[in-house]
Amino acid sequence: MSRVYVFDHPLIQHKLTFIRDKNTGTKEFRELVDEVATLMGYEITRDMPLEETTIETPVATCKSNVIAGKKVGLVPILRAGLGMVDGLLKLIPAAKVGHVGLYRDPETLQPVEYYVKLPSDVAERELIVIDPMLATGGSAVAAIAALKKRGARNLKLMCLIAAPEGIKMVQDEHPDVDIYVAAIDEYLNDHGYIVPGLGDAGDRLYGTK
Numbered sequence: 001m002s003r004v005y006v007f008d009h010p011l012i013q014h015k016l017t018f019i020r021d022k023n024t025g026t027k028e029f030r031e032l033v034d035e036v037a038t039l040m041g042y043e044i045t046r047d048m049p050l051e052e053t054t055i056e057t058p059v060a061t062c063k064s065n066v067i068a069g070k071k072v073g074l075v076p077i078l079r080a081g082l083g084m085v086d087g088l089l090k091l092i093p094a095a096k097v098g099h100v101g102l103y104r105d106p107e108t109l110q111p112v113e114y115y116v117k118l119p120s121d122v123a124e125r126e127l128i129v130i131d132p133m134l135a136t137g138g139s140a141v142a143a144i145a146a147l148k149k150r151g152a153r154n155l156k157l158m159c160l161i162a163a164p165e166g167i168k169m170v171q172d173e174h175p176d177v178d179i180y181v182a183a184i185d186e187y188l189n190d191h192g193y194i195v196p197g198l199g200d201a202g203d204r205l206y207g208t209k
């Protein structure tokens, strides 16, 4: 069974409140999602291994730590996942970025895949799959399956808001993938929207409603 981590840092929770607020406009929404992605990136990289190197300071020679050359890949689920990419790249600028294009059919709530483009060395990378919303879980499960089909073995899932239903589906289908979120909300409504949630993440990011 995979683990679920809720990032309860006060700055993340504060910004999430304004992301949820229906009176927050597109520009501010996009900026806040970007900022929260950076803050979540700080937390999700906590287990990155370090290795010792030797440097010269202006005063003396010393041993000091650097990130041990672990390769990271970011994989946003299009479209809404794109809103969290730059925030993570600020912390992990060398990460390669793959893309999985999926939309959720509004009638059936089933994910429809329309695009996959990944770094060629996907099997050697630790991949962070990114999507603001984990609702039924169908999109995340399909995206992770698409990555595993292409050789990915080491995956994490990072979302802003998850519904209990989505967490359960990911844990059932991909028990090897830990889940990192800023909040776990109450339930899904009849249209598959997270309650209270934030509405449609893609539409709020890109002003398409």
Ligand SMILES: O=P(O)(O)OC[C@H]1O[C@H](OP(=O)(O)OP(=O)(O)O)[C@H](O)[C@@H]1O
Pocket (backbone or CB within 6 Å): 077, 078, 079, 080, 081, 102, 103, 104, 105, 109, 111, 131, 132, 133, 134, 135, 136, 137, 138, 139, 140, 166, 192, 200, 201, 202, 203
């Ligand atoms: O867990 P699920 O029930 O699958 O729902 C979550 C998915 O729905 C949203 O994408 P959407 O289909 O609206 O596409 P978009 O990002 O292009 O707006 C969201 O960004 C997730 O990808």
Ligand SMILES: O=c1cc[nH]c(=O)[nH]1
Pocket (backbone or CB within 6 Å): 080, 133, 135, 192, 193, 194, 195, 197, 198, 199, 200, 201, 202
């Ligand atoms: O609440 C939800 C559910 C799916 N997709 C969204 O953007 N929001």
Ligand SMILES: [Mg+2]
Pocket (backbone or CB within 6 Å): 080, 200, 201, 202, 203
């Ligand atoms: Mg959408």
